[in-house]
Amino acid sequence: MGMPFSPASIVCMARRGDADAWRALVARLTPWALGLARRKLARASDAEDAVQDAFLTCFRKLDSLRSPDAFPSWFAAILTTHCHRITVSRPAAISLEVLDDNALLPATGRTPEDEVGTAQLLAACDAALAALPPHLLDVNRLHIRHGLSIAEVAAACGLPEGTVKKRLFTARPLLQQQLARFRGDLLFRVGYLPVSDHLLAMCADHLLRGRGLPLLSRRYLSWAALADDLTHGRLDAAFIMAPLALSLRGAGAPLRYVMDGHHEGSALSLSRLAGRRRVMGLPGAFSTHRVLLAHLGLECSGVSNLPTLVVNPSSVIASMQHNEIGAFFCAEPWSTKCLHEGVGYTALRSADILPRHLCCILAVRQPFADRHGQVVADYVRALLTARDRVRRDAAFGAAVQSAFTGVDAGVARQVLERGAITFDDLEPDAPRMAAFARLAVDAGVLAEPAALPGFACPEFLPAPTP
Known part of the structure; x- marks a missing residue:
């Protein structure tokens, strides 16, 4: 069957029970989903398991999704959770020296106050993202909070890369202003x-x-x-x-x-x-x-x-x-x-x-x-x-x-x-x-x-x- 260009349209059809629509959605999102999972997991097989589990979770909870436009960001958050679950369930595969050489160990000397400050900053970032207009929200959340590249965001949202760049540029001053208020910065x-x-x-x-x-x-x-x-x-x-x-x-x-x-x-x-x-x-x-x-x-x-x-x-x-x-x-x-x-x-x-x-x-x-x-x-x-x-x-x-x-x-x-x-x-x-x-x-x-x-x-x- 011919699928609409927008992932949101495919999500709407899938929620109505269209199995072909769900298969088309999985086929479209799998390449960038694997790319995201492979950046978080060392083994390709683990990445594939995380993507499969994430799609299964999304399928089961599809009716709980408030807005079809938010599906890529919602899916990325679920995939990240599954990647984290796999990471903590596996023993370390490389030495501490290698981790330290690659700046993967947590910084030493962090106090509980530092951890609270980081959590507050992330919460402020989430609040700033949530305050964006709907057409800017998903693109910026995928890029800023989930670390997707512009090409990956474009693939996930079914948008031209130029549109993604424009929406990121448009949101930048809005996010700056929200975060400056949190930090008490002069603007x-x-x-x-x-x-x-x-x-x-x-x-x-x-x-x-x-x-x-x-x-x-x-x-x-x-x-x-x-x-x-x-x-x-x-x-x-x-x-x-x-x-x-x-x-x-x-x-x-x-x-x-x-x-x-x-x-x-x-x-x-x-x-x-x-x-x-x-x-x-x-x-x-x-x-x-x-x-x-x-x-x-x-x-x-x-x-x-x-x-x-x-x-x-x-x-x-x-x-x-x-x-x-x-x-x-x-x-x-x-x-x-x-x-x-x-x-x-x-x-x-x-x-x-x-x-x-x-x-x-x-x-x-x-x-x-x-x-x-x-x-x-x-x-x-x-x-x-x-x-x-x-x-x-x-x-x-x-x-x-x-x-x-x-x-x-x-x-x-x-x-x-x-x-x-x-x-x-x-x-x-x-x-x-x-x-x-x-x-x-x-x-x-x-x-x-x-x-x-x-x-x-x-x-x-x-x-x-x-």
Whole structure:
């Protein structure tokens, strides 16, 4: 019989008494199950016995499984138990010296308090895993708690390896945050979007990983979600469009303008559809793009006066393909990707409208900056180090952006090598911000001039070398 691709579907059929479904499930999972058992047991025959016993246990208890999606993780836990039972039932087969040489003996000098701490950490890890969204839970539990490789997780869950990698990556900041609470660690939570404007955030995260700074960077798909978390203190800082930051500050959010994230870097794309809809997608009401469109309107009213629709940057191409919008104006690499896929063409770049314009800035919540100024300064230094690395090696920046966002590295590299975005002169500039705020008011994006005194905060940048 033809079996569905998903193990969960096969489990559902097996629970209804379909013997062929159960045989198909066993056939699919046996190779990776044997691989897992052989890593835990020295003898191949023992591994085979453990796998057979585990399948028998699962068959008997199949009705007790709460969710078919959890079968791989459930099975792995049962298999681990059977492997442990076999291990403790057999006498030692190698000498203590061999065990010690291979770091297999327990560490000496561990106190009961150490054992309690380890147990508490494992319990915290389990709790953090349990708090993940359902589609992330099983993949991460198999990889983190049961030690399966990405290929083995993919085989167990019936998923492409790329999907497994994406789910592990997505869960990482969520798990970090949960475990940091358990340890009482300081975290510096920084938000960004999957756009070239925020490349320095991605590169700094990549370069800093495991290097001491308590950074927890989080990718957002919408400006609204990022702004809400920044406003309510679920983020300590964010790469955020200047008009949006000014709007939040005007509404009472305690934000400091620490540095510019970039300059320029957006493009206006038009659909290739003959009957394209006369609607333009924009990233938000308080966007740099609305300010630039109003400035453009003096010369190009046919484009700047189009009705607009808020569309998240990563959704603009799909919206254009479905003719929900006939144009979009947002940060790269989406315009270059749109051109690469033949969906639309680039009509205008933001640098053509207002060269060297201000766009996204790094805004930090003032209470965090006041308490942990050195952390902010270290992060700014890391961003500048990332900037210098991207300047020297566009391929590095493109590879990091691809890893963090899924965008094709060739598309990301084209944006950098073409100079569509610049990372020069990032010091927070109060007069430049004031001039941009006036443009935002003139465009109707901001209702009134923002409260700018004390907003620009250059002291976190490293002192210039003599």
